Amino acid sequence: MSGMNLEAARQTFIEEARERLQELEAGLLALEHDPQDGEWLNAVFRAAHTIKGSAGLFELDVIVGFTHRVETALDRLRSGEQAFTPALGALLLRAGDHIGLLLDAAVAAQEPDAALLQAGQALLDELARALGEAPPPVPAAAGTLPERVERSGGAALGPEFWHISVRFGREVLRNGMDPLSFIRYLGTLGRLLRVATVTDGLPALADFDAEACYLGFEIDLDSPVDRDTIAGAFEFVADDCTLHILPPRSLAAQYLELLRALPEDDLRIGELLVNSGCLSRVELEQGLRRQAEVQPSPPLGHILVDQHGVEPAVVDEALRRQGQVRERKAASARFLRVQAEHLDALIDQVGELVIAGAAVALLAQKHADTALEEAASTLSRLVAGIRDSALQLRMVPIGETFVRFQRIVRDVAHELGKEITLQISGEETELDKSVVEKIGDPLMHLVRNAIDHGIEPVETRLARGKPASGHLRLDAFHDSGSLVIEVGDDGGGLDRERIRAKAIANGLITADHELDARGLAELIFAPGLSTSDSVTQLSGRGVGMDVVRRNVESLRGSVEVHSTPGAGTVFRIRLPLTLAIIDGFLLGCSGSRFVVPLDSVVECVELDTAGAGVCPPYLNLRQHALPLVCLRELFGLPAGGGARRASVVVVQCGGRRAGIVVDELFGEFQTVIKPLGPLFAPLRAISGSTILGSGEVALIIDIAALVQLAAQRRPVLPSRSPA
Amino acid sequence: MIELHRNGQRLAIAGELTIYHAAEVHAALVPLYAETELDIDLSGVSEFDTSGVQVLLLAKREMAQAGHALRLSGHSQAVLDVFALLELGGLFGDPQLLPAGGAPA
Structure with missing residues (x-):
């Protein structure tokens, strides 16, 4: 076998070994709840066995040796010689972690260093003691x-x-x-x-x-x-x-x-x-x-x-x-294992295809040739199909990400002496793999935060008349073209007075500044605000909620918090389903083109602008006040030539609605999202750009930010006042 | 990469004698079965796997059946390792000269 191929097989092995490790961990956690369950025990044993077997193929002797001892211990459990105890379970979990570390070393193609080997030996010794000083492994045949x-x-x-x-x-x-x-x-x-x-x-x-x-x-x-x-x-x-x-x-x-x-x-x-x-x-x-x-x-x-x-x-x-x-x-x-780069290349090409298809459609329209137009429309329908299937290839269920938290919740809760159950739902909800990879860290922070700060110590809970065991839930679902992940706890809720005091102390707000509940809650996302006085191992590491928000926003998502004093806090992360291509709705304003995600569009209405081009702040839409955002004013575009009819595109995001006032509506448009350069980073309400069939550039409007702006009536450009 | 150099009744194989090139080497060997004597120089073989073993085994068998002689020579370290592991020395019956570095494991 050539070196190349062996390396590929090795990568596959490591990937699979990690999957097996997850099974091992899941099994051990399940055993903690139900120590008698033979099925789980078998699953754990199989996982260890498979890791050992395949590690041997790649001559990863340290992994083979270590895993063998773990397997021996598991076998004793399986045969009933040894009863499963929580202490033993915890030890085996740590052994699983150690195998993970050994795999890390294998990824770097390094021999495990002395410290790692020593840690492994210590674990094995502990394991031997836990098993009542098991005799050195005796060959079964003897x-x-x-x-x-x-x-x-x-x-x-x-x-x-x-x-x-x-x-x-x-x-x-x-x-x-x-x-x-x-x-x-x-x-x-x-x-x-x-x-x-x-x-x-x-x-x-x-x-x-x-x-x-x-x-x-x-x-x-x-x-x-x-x-x-x-x-x-x-x-x-x-x-x-x-x-x-x-x-x-x-x-x-x-x-x-x-x-x-x-x-x-x-x-x-x-x-x-x-x-x-x-x-x-x-x-x-x-x-x-x-x-x-x-x-x-x-x-x-x-x-x-x-x-x-x-x-x-x-x-x-x-x-x-x-x-x-x-x-x-x-x-x-x-299932078929496909290299991620291949998929990315495919998506890129599909993106170019979409743009090229749009150019063809535009040309066909210009030539007013019915047959050509028909052919072009068939083409764009097929391209849309290809685009959807290509994107679907990258969709993975979020469950795998969620399952990891079982272990984290257990460990962290143990460490803090709290009792916490984690409830997971919506694990089958799918989203883009690139998004899944990047959402792990922010989620981890929110979960740790909820355990550390959200859920109260047992005594406090009992005093408040709550069950001793805290409840944490992770939930995922689709909502109008985006994915929503909720991290909810039944803890004490955000301490608004403390946040307020801290914010004033840090100069984020002035003492006479009145904020509603929502505004106060939003403060926790401000940089430099940590409400925790104690620096524990879990928090106070200088990574705050502002990082969570920044991470989520870099995925074109948003995060918000809802807190009820005494009853708990819910963090809601809203993410786009994909980072690559969306169905857009093309708008025109003063000669510039804009795109909004089609999924967020509710309806379009005409706006009667009798008052010389100045758009009103609100529109009475069927007896409801709809805040309006005029793109021309928002982006400081030149006034369009002559009085014309304006249109309002009603968009919705996170249960809130707003109207976007524009000059022209061009209808549906397949949008290949191109990121904006760092120069545009401070711009709010713009999430990217796209190229039209004509070669023109259109900006993609970030609906979540726009809706927020509409509610707050803040200008889009960063204010020049010192922050 | 595989290179085949033929010089009369002598064929030098250099490079990876593995699954990737086994078919190529086999195709090159078949016409040479007709030679009454063939010497294959393995000194340039950098990688050697089961498919390489098979190609050589087949050549040995076919030529022996026709009463022709196939000699392997200049076994490279990669070849020596495999011959030692699979105990093929006796099957081919060629002298294997150990390189000066020492015996194969």
């Missing part, structure tokens, strides 16, 4: 030895090593796997006594395909590991190879059965086994003679169990594993 001796009735024992017989499937090489790497890995589990390459599978010259795999191997391995570990070495090709493993001291009869199960000529393989000392020549000859008499051959599994070579449990385990492989195969058929 443990079952006396029993087997008895059963075999004193017959002569076979050789002292494992015999592994493997035939690789045709497609193994093409699937990027090299049988050599599996054998090399076996070499790390113990000593390879003998490797015999079975070449009988090589076809006639005419049928030979240089990229197919035809080889098989008969391997003798001297190793203290158990059968699972050896089988685990072949996990990556489990459904693409035929594997027989005979444990040490297997009887001659078992080797003979193996012979029968193999596709090659009995004599040839028999010779191999005789040569490696698994069978004596006499045994081989007798066996082959007898074999001819035995009809028909029962499944190999039965033979092995009948001869006590394998415990029935082992066979069950093998069957379960096969089922698992099948499941995984089904899952891999449903």
Whole structure:
């Protein structure tokens, strides 16, 4: 395998190992609630086992070694030798974290440093103590030895090593796997006594395909590991190879059965086994003679169990594993791993396609050729379809991000001596992957904040007549073209007096400044305002709510807070579904073009501007006052030539409405969002730009900011007064 | 990258003798089966995998069946490692000269 490919496989391994770690963590957390649940325990064990198995393939020995001990502990839990306790669960969680750190080191292609190794050893020691000083790992085979001796009735024992017989499937090489790497890995589990390459599978010259795999191997391995570990070495090709493993001291009869199960000529393989000392020549000859008499051959599994070579449990385990492989195969058929850059390139190209399509449509319109226009309209419909499907490719459910918080809430609550339950809903809600990646940190801050400052200590809660256990909820849902994430707690709510005092102390507001509840709440997003007096490990690290707001706004989103004294606080993050392309509504004002997201448009009404072009602050829309924003005034555009009809586009965001006063309406427009340069960063109410079919630039209006401006009647340009 | 240099009954293979180039090498070898004697120089082989082993095994078998001789020579470290792991030395029956650096693991 070339270096490139190995690196790619390694990346895939690390990604998958992280997923397994998440499963491990989720399982351990679930066990804390229900220690008897065997399903979860199995899931945790499988996760650890898979990490160990695949780490071995990449020769990440430290991970293999550490995970092996964790797996041993889990196995004791599984077998019921050891009961699951919260303390043990917490220890195992930390062990999982340690594996994560080891993976980090592996990502950087570094050997773990001494401190990390030491931490790992400390954890293992602790684990050993928690398990009541477990004896050093004993190979499973040795443990079952006396029993087997008895059963075999004193017959002569076979050789002292494992015999592994493997035939690789045709497609193994093409699937990027090299049988050599599996054998090399076996070499790390113990000593390879003998490797015999079975070449009988090589076809006639005419049928030979240089990229197919035809080889098989008969391997003798001297190793203290158990059968699972050896089988685990072949996990990556489990459904693409035929594997027989005979444990040490297997009887001659078992080797003979193996012979029968193999596709090659009995004599040839028999010779191999005789040569490696698994069978004596006499045994081989007798066996082959007898074999001819035995009809028909029962499944190999039965033979092995009948001869006590394998415990029935082992066979069950093998069957379960096969089922698992099948499941995984089904899952891999449903999902396809695609490199993120490929997707991004596709989206970029679709973006250009949308712009080019708009240019074609414009030209068609200009030429007033009906056939051309029709063709252009079909084209734009198809382009819209492609755009939607392309964007859909990048959509991922937010659940994965949410699940991580189970652990954080648990740990942080423990640390603070609080009892908190986390309720997650809307995890199936989808949003753009690039948004998901960037929303983790702000969410983390809000969650920690809620636990640290929001939810009161148990005594206070009881005194206030609340249940001792605090309640935190994470919720996600779609709302008019954007995604809303809510972080809510049932704590004490924001302490408005304290915020006010702090804000005055910091010079954010003057002492006589009156603010309504909403305005006060907004203050917590101001830089330099922390209401917490105590600097705990969790907060007071200089990262405040202002950073949360900035992060969210950099995603073209907004964050707001609703607080009820004594009853709790809800932070609501509103995010665009995608960062790339939207359905827009094109507007014109004084010759400039603007785009608003179509999803936010409620309706369009005509505005009667009898009063010489000055637009009124409010419009009476069906007996409701609608605040108006005149784009010409807002952006200081030159007055358009001549009196004309103005239109009001009614937009809605977060339950609030506003009217945008413009000169012209151009209708729907597929908008490829291009970010604005840093020069425009202080501009509020503009979130980006786009290129029209004609090559002109149109600005995209940030509806959330605009609605806010309409309510506050603030100018769009930053004020020059000292902040 | 793979390079094949033929010089009479001698073929030098240099580069990655792996799945990526196995088909190419195989295609180049098949016409050479007709030679009564062929010497393949492996000293330039930088990477060697199962598919490379198979191509050589097939060449050995086909030529042996026709009574022709195939010799491998100049085994590079990559080749030596694989030959040692899979115990292929006996199958090919060629002398393997160990490089001065020491024996393969």
